[in-house]
Structures are given as structure tokens and as C-alpha cells.
Amino acid sequence: MAPRKEKIVVFPFMAQGHIIPFLSLALKLEQEKGYEITFVNTPLNIKKLQDYIPKFSNIRLLEIPFDSTEHGLPPNSESTETLPIPLMFQLIESSPSLKPAFRNLVSSLVEEDNGRKPLCIISDMFFAWSAEVAHEFGIFHAIFNAGGGYGMAVLHTTWLNLPHLKSNSQEFSLPGFPRGYRFKTKNLPPHLQECKVPWEFMNEVFQDWLKTDAMLFNTIEDIDNTGLKYFREQFPNCSVYPIGPILSSAGSKARGGEDAEATWNRCMKWLDTKALNSVLYVAFGSQSSLSEAQTKELAKALEASNVDFLWVFRPPSSFLTDSDCINKEWLPEGFKERIENNKRGLLVQKWAPQMEILSHKSVGAFLSHCGWNSIIEALSNGVPILSWPMGAEQPFNAHMLEEEMRVCVGVANGYSDIKHEEIVKKIELVMKGTQGDFMRRKALKVVEMIKSATSDKEGNKASSIEAMNEFLNAAISRAHEQILSPQN
Secondary structure (H helix, E strand, O other): OOOOOOEEEEEOOOOHHHHHHHHHHHHHHHHOOOOEEEEEEOHHHHHHHHHHOOOOOOOEEEEOOOOHHHHOOOOOOOOHHHOOHHHHHHHHHOHHHHHHHHHHHHHHHHHHOOOOOOOEEEEOHHHOOHHHHHHHOOOEEEEEEOOOHHHHHHHHHHHHHOHHHHOOOOEEEOOOOOOOOEEEHHHOOHHHHOOOOOOHHHHHHHHHHOOOOEEEEOOOOOOOHHHHHHHHHHOOOOEEEEOOOOOOOOOHHHHOHHHHHHHHHHHHHHHHOOOOOOEEEEEOOOOOOOOHHHHHHHHHHHHHOOOEEEEEEOOOOOOOOOOOOOOHHHOOOOHHHHHHHHOOEEEEEOOOOHHHHHOOOOEEEEEEOOOHHHHHHHHHOOOOEEEOOOOOOHHHHHHHHHHHOOOEEEOOOOOOOOOHHHHHHHHHHHHOOHHHHHHHHHHHHHHHHHHHHHOOOOOOOOHHHHHHHHHHHHHHHHHHHHHHOOOO
């Protein structure tokens, strides 16, 4: 009889940018490491996930009850996707309400397996309170931070210390970082610029981080050493493991809806007609949108730059609608018709097969909001970035890409006015100038670093593979200690 597989519970926050990397991690642990995975989330997210799970997978999906109306949210608000920013914060703040139900869920899992505990619980950064639940049952706990080490480190120290309020200049130093690391106040998201006292909820989240046994980051040591070092120094009682990049297109077409196959074919067919490195890919993630004014200025810039582009178009941020989102009122007059006629641009609605697009030889750069999932996909394919961050840790990610790695040019941010002439200059700099060639060479070196970190060839010290193994071995060691302990 084959030995019973160890079980791992994964529990992401209710947002696409969290659920998808957690699913990719779950598939990796199942397919490459042989673990049984229980994936926990709220009912509507679990229903959607049923279409995301590949047929070859046996990941178990478990619902945890959640009523959004009890937290002042609209009915059936179980994801950040359709919520404006103030309500997103409200959804985040509702996270601890899941704790009693999660404790009951873990208890049921132990009971149904005749007292055998899961090897590990891997939770979202917003669900770090689950460390207390894990430890009640003697289970190893880890936080999987879908962000990169640097961006999350700057976010952490800025939230806790508000150093920009203590500086008389337009730049501020970062507590916990080496001397010389500075950040521009104007690039902070508005909620941080205007913050007079730290957001109390995030303070509680960061306190809960201190209780975990391990932190996992979707990054590699060679490109993210500064951020990882920060976490190792600030959280000396838990281990920090860079296990990335965790990449997967599993469920991608399911996320694209019923038109996904047609969209995939349309994008690939169009890209196949374009020359090497000639296309600018434009996408701002599943959550972010430009304002109406920014949308029009970007459209003018794309047309004026005379560069081929593929634009994943979402309604401006003031519109939350599922109707036809390529509304002519949001674009310059005649824009859509002109780019279709001259075949210089392709507009697709809301979703596109991003991994496949970024790996296509015709794509020369990526205009991005700099969410970490998008960044790691671009870097894995050697694609330089034009940054247009919207919030959260995205401005800090963009700062690292531009100042540290030299694979990025900053364009704007989601909360500033910009004229199309300025956008054109940045596009031409990357797509037509020597700066773009330099950035591509830098980006290709990052590809080699990633390959080295994830390749298990003889004689190669694959840092991400080693980190994953060290993490799993730590969980196994804790489980053995629990078995041998006289208290069990």
C-alpha cells in the first residue's frame, strides 16, 4: 500500500491577484511535490474556482461562510473585483471575521482524518491571524505573500513609520533599509500621502505576521535580496523563503469567460503578423483602471507614437459596469476605427491571455500597473516595463524595477494628471530608442537568473528549489516534533 500523502491547506484573500498565485502554488505543491491540497475560500470564489482547476488536478475546494452584508458591503461582495477602493478596504477589514469559521473548518479536517493534522496551513498576508488557529492544533503556519520582497518591505516600513511625514524634502529614507535607499513622496498612493496615523487594521495585520513560522515570497533571491534581507531582519523568529517565480496559466481561459478562446486566437493571430519586439502590450491587471482623462490621454499617446500596441481595455475607474466596455465616449473620436483600419492596434475587453502574450516574440515592452504577478510574468519572459502604478505596493515595485534593476521607465501613476505628449516620449524611449535595447539586455539577464534559480540541473544551486524544499522540510520537522512531544 502506498504511503498516505501529507495534506496542506491554502487560504488566500478574496481577490484575483491573490487567489490566482495561490492556485499556482497549490498546483505546484500537488503536481511536483505530491501533496494533497485543500483550497479554502468564500462560496462565490469557490464556485468560480471550479472552472479554474485543471482536469488532471485533485485539489479539494472548501467553502468558508461569509455574508458581505454583515460588513456594510453590497450583497455577494466576495471579491475586490467589483468594489471601489473604499469598499475594498472594508472587505479587507472584514477578514478577521472569518477566524471562528476557519477554526471550525480546521477542526473538521483533523476529525475527518482520524486526528491526523494537515502538514501546514499557508495563508494570505491579510489572514495572518490564522497562525493562531494553526498553532492551536499544533500545525506549522506560513504566509504566502504574492508580492515581491522589496515592494512589500517598503510598504511595511512606510505604513509602520510614516517616514514621509518626518521629512522636509520631497524624498524620505526608509527605516530598516541600508543608507541611501530613498523614495519620492509624490509617488506614494494618496491614502499613504494623506495618512496622519498608520491604518490601525494594517498595524494589527503586521503584528499577526510576527506569529507565523515562515514567510514565502513569489520571487527569487538574486533579484530581491534587499527586500528579503529586510524581512529576515524585521522578523527574526520566522524563516523567509523566496520560492518563485510561481507561474501558471491554469484557469486563465476560465477567467476570460465564454469568449476566452476567441480572444486568445484573435490576440495570437494579430501578434503573429508583427515584427520582433515591435508591440507594446498595455494592461493594468484585473483590478485597476485609469480615470476617464487618463484613458483618453493614453489612447492619444498610443496613436501618436506610431507603435503597434495590444491594449487590454477596462472601463475607466469611475465606471463599474459589465456592459461593452470599449465605449467610444471614453476614447478620442474615431480612435477605434482608425487603429482597426491601419492594423496598428488591437483592443480587447477586460481579459487577455497575458502569459502567452508576454512570451510572444513580437512583444517589445509592457505598460503595466506593476502588480507583482504581472511583473514576474514580464521578467520571466525578458520583457522591459513602462510603469503606471495604481496603489498598494505597486509604486514600490516600480521603483525597484527602475532604480535597482534598470528594466523599467516610469510613465505616470494612477492618481496624477498626465498629457499624452509625455506618454509618447516614454513609449518612444523604450520602443524606439537605445534605452529600450539596454533594458531588454538587462531583462534577458534577469531571465537567466530566474532559470538558474528554478533549474535543477546537476551542479546548479537552484535557490528557489532549495527554498521550497527547506520550507517543506521545516514543516515536516515540526510535525515530527508534535508526534514525539509527550503533550500529544
